[in-house]
C-alpha cells in the first residue's frame with residue numbers, strides 16, 4: 001500500500017488493466033464535490049480507519065488493495081481526487097486509463113447530488129474512454145449515518161436509472177456501511193464488461209454503436 005501525490009508506480013497504458021486472466025490491476029477513480037467523503041471512503045476501505053477531521057485533498061492520491069472476486073485475484077488501485085474546483089487542473093490528467101468511475105455525493109448535501117452530472121461530464125471529457133455508452137459508473141450516496149438528509153434514496157436511484165442504470169450504494173465511511181460492497185461492485189462491473197468484450201471478440205460480433213464522444217462541452 002502506497003500513498004503519494006505523484007503516481008510514480010501507476011501502470012498506465014492501452015487497455016492497461018489486464019496483467020493475466022487471474023491477476024488483474026483495476027484503476028477506479030473517486031469523483032465528487034469537496035467534502036462528500038471520497039478520501040474517507042478510500043481510507044475506510046484500505047486501512048479500516050476513519051478520521052473526523054480530514055483535510056481536503058490536493059491533486060490526487062491513490063491506495064491499492066488486493067481482493068479475491070469469484071476466484072480472480074484483483075489489485076484494486078483506488079484513485080482519490082480533489083473535489084474542490086480550484087484543484088481541477090491537478091486532478092483531470094489522472095482520469096485516463098480508469099476502468100470504473102465512482103461518482104460520489106453526500107446524502108446531506110443536495111448540491112453535491114445535483115453536481116453528479118457535471119462530474120460525469122468532466123470525467124467523460126478528460127478520460128477519453130473509447131466507448132462512452134458502455135463505460136461503467138457506480139454511484140455512492142455517502143454519509144447515510146447523518147440524521148438530516150437532503151437527498152432521498154429514491155431520488156438517487158432514479159438518477160442512476162436515467163444514467164445508464166449504474167449500481168447505487170448508500171454508504172457511510174464513518175460507520176463502515178456498504179463501503180466494501182461499493183468497491184466490490186466496481187470490480188464486478190468492470191470484470192463483467194470485460195467478459196462481454198471477450199465474448200464479443202470470440203464471436204466477432206463487436207457492436208461499436210458508432211457513437212464516439214457525445215459532447216465536448218465544458219463542465220461546471
Ligand SMILES: Nc1nc2c(ncn2[C@@H]2O[C@H](COP(=O)(O)OP(=O)(O)OP(=O)(O)O)[C@@H](O)[C@H]2O)c(=O)[nH]1
Pocket residue numbers: 032033034035036037038039040041051052053054055056057058081082083084142143144145146171172173174175
Ligand atoms: N458523518 C459522516 N462524516 C463523514 C463521512 N465521510 C466523510 N465524512 C467527513 O466529511 C468530511 C470530508 O471528508 P473527506 O473524506 O475529506 O471528503 P473528500 O470528498 O475527500 O473532500 P476533498 O478531498 O476536498 O475532495 C470530513 O470531516 C470527514 O470526516 C461519513 O460517512 N459520515
Ligand SMILES: [Mg+2]
Pocket residue numbers: 038039040055056057080081082083
Ligand atoms: Mg479528499
